[in-house]
Amino acid sequence: MAHIIRKRGIVTKSFPWKAEFLAEVWACIERARVMYPEMSKVPNRELPIVFFDTGTTAGYHKVRKVNHKDVHNLEFNTQAILLNWHDMFDDTIPHEVAHLVCYLVHGRKVPCHGPKWKRIAINLGGTAKRTHDYELEKCRKRRKIASTHIYRGAKGVDLVLTQIRHNKLQRGKMKWYGTATAGRVYKDDYIGLKELQC
Numbered sequence: 581m582a583h584i585i586r587k588r589g590i591v592t593k594s595f596p597w598k599a600e601f602l603a604e605v606w607a608c609i610e611r612a613r614v615m616y617p618e619m620s621k622v623p624n625r626e627l628p629i630v631f632f633d634t635g636t637t638a639g640y641h642k643v644r645k646v647n648h649k650d651v652h653n654l655e656f657n658t659q660a661i662l663l664n665w666h667d668m669f670d671d672t673i674p675h676e677v678a679h680l681v682c683y684l685v686h687g688r689k690v691p692c693h694g695p696k697w698k699r700i701a702i703n704l705g706g707t708a709k710r711t712h713d714y715e716l717e718k719c720r721k722r723r724k725i726a727s728t729h730i731y732r733g734a735k736g737v738d739l740v741l742t743q744i745r746h747n748k749l750q751r752g753k754m755k756w757y758g759t760a761t762a763g764r765v766y767k768d769d770y771i772g773l774k775e776l777q778c
């Protein structure tokens with residue numbers, strides 16, 4: 581089942597060159613499938629391509645655990661596509677697909693724009709330049725908070741628990757944890773590590 585991670589700013593309506601852009605995304609994914617057998621872990625039907633129009637980041641590869649299974653999304657900024665077509669088409673597509681491949685081949689421990697990612701991005705036809713400073717900032721932030729855990733309580737609000745609280749809850753040293761807005765979360769409300777995005 582395809583699961584959309586993003587909640588806000590999703591663009592569902594058409595925009596100029598949408599079909600051409602999408603065709604290149606799927607072509608790049610196809611190239612990745614030929615080069616990296618690990619791509620078979622994520623069939624196309626389980627890989628949503630999401631368009632958004634908020635913020636200044638060109639694109640994201642997002643991964644989060646849903647029912648103990650990794651769900652991947654590729655996201656692209658429609659504003660950036662309209663303003664900066666060539667960069668988005670030639671570079672951002674392989675950039676984000678390379679994040680997906682890098683995750684599937686090397687896991688979450690390797691740096692998001694490190695040499696392993698770089699080699700994959702170049703193999704997929706990208707330049708492997710770190711396009712957006714803003715994006716790098718997010719990456720650094722992400723690494724600092726990588727050991728936070730998400731729980732979803734009865735009210736449907738996600739609650740982020742630190743490693744220590746997560747451990748206490750999972751080991752039964754704490755029966756529940758909660759806030760006024762999210763309500764209580766219990767051991768079984770765990771939905772996974774905070775999503776990675778870069």
Ligand SMILES: [Zn+2]
Nearest residue numbers: 675679715778
């Ligand atoms: Zn990146």
